[in-house]
Amino acid sequence: MGDVQARMEAALARLLPATHAVPGRLHESMRYAVLEGGKRVRPLLCFAAGELTGAARERLEVAGAAVELIHAYSLVHDDMPCMDDDILRRGKPTVHVEFDQATALLAGDALQSLAFQLLSESRLADSPAAQLEMVKALAVASGSRGMAGGQAIDLASTGKPLTLPELEFMHVHKTGALIRAAVVLGARCGATLDAAGAESLDRYAKCVGLAFQVVDDVLDCDASTATLGKTAGKDAIQGKATYVSVMGIARAKEFAEELRVQAHAALAGFGERAGRLAQLADFIVLRKF
């Protein structure tokens, strides 16, 4: 896992625009937003799914970077004063604090464009038609019926009690969609799965996506700001519905464990090729930060 993370850091550093290219300050803020931080969960999932389909690492680096850029842009915009208004991310000042709000806005915008540029400018799938499907998958996962839509639902529901189905609906969009896209894109870099295989993989991705959020909510409640590298306890302060507030912390931990088991079950038909996907389900549920 450390090996993939190191490859991803190098790939991101290479694929982001250089700070000496005009406009330097914008490029600096884009690199600041993306580099030296984050667990790179989405690229890890992308690589693990690619292992299942025998994808080339060079392709997975680019596809993983595209997904990570979308994730990074969403954090930059999410942290802005008009959204979550947070000053700390990955242990560093957020982009609008380190630079300024206008730069943060543009950096997020340009990171999104760059994600789609990466998905279109080098060969990532066995056919251009399959690669166009990758573009579509990432666009849908990012947009109003994916991640951005989930954030809109999150904003609209702040301060309101949510039912469990409402909470799940929100997270299926807000975090789940992009995590599923990471898995789909990674698999797409290699050989095509049959319908049953694609369905199993998507079931895995749904479980892992939801588990990721449940664990995030538990950690926000349980861990310290220093451990998390971002402001802890924020959800409760902001009156946000979380798995902890809706089902209690003990049940939320049980639920994450159930999802981990379901994720493993979804991989059963793949055999050893899915070893890394199985490890990641464990990592996502058992992580402490």
Add this chain to the structure above:
Amino acid sequence: MGDVQARMEAALARLLPATHAVPGRLHESMRYAVLEGGKRVRPLLCFAAGELTGAARERLEVAGAAVELIHAYSLVHDDMPCMDDDILRRGKPTVHVEFDQATALLAGDALQSLAFQLLSESRLADSPAAQLEMVKALAVASGSRGMAGGQAIDLASTGKPLTLPELEFMHVHKTGALIRAAVVLGARCGATLDAAGAESLDRYAKCVGLAFQVVDDVLDCDASTATLGKTAGKDAIQGKATYVSVMGIARAKEFAEELRVQAHAALAGFGERAGRLAQLADFIVLRKF
């Protein structure tokens, strides 16, 4: 031209998410940002370039919509308080005024994603490889070395005197890149141009893109808020370098006319197929709003 504009309005209304789809308020804000407004200059250029290469109207509607969504998202973000802080656009309150800042931020983000979704989900070019090149062209034109980069340069230079080459560099990015992309995408929907044809068409697009900005600067200085549908005289108030401030209004008008002549010259080899492109060069330079 009215016919194309009417087709585009219908296409945009059809391609944008319905307000009854969750999240309704986000979808409402996206529709508000795009529909019932704007001259649709970029889609018009897209259609005119498509006429040159015999492209199907159904493809041009989708490609034109993708470019227009990028343009619309850039206006939504540009108008926000941390950027230009404007309250009026196309004669209506700006998105963050009509809704709220968080919604404006997310609406812009989701409009960008939707643009790339449109470019990837239906057949727009004769081969998927050519269509991937369309995705790349739009991504590069939108990103840090295109439109978003131009906005960053614009922000950084506010209040500073700019030389003419610096001003041109800014606008080649800020408005020029997307206008060129509109022309490239429209042409790509039809038969492939030879190298000389593609080069001539790009020369036309560069002239028209620059002319558009020069005329915008002249109108910002000359016309009223009511005519423009956006706050007039803003550039001077904000201390922004414009073609008017750098070269004076008389010379700026002459320069726009020179660019119009150059645009026509670039089309000389195409004959009648370029009729609509020629008309648009006139429309862009001779418009009063």
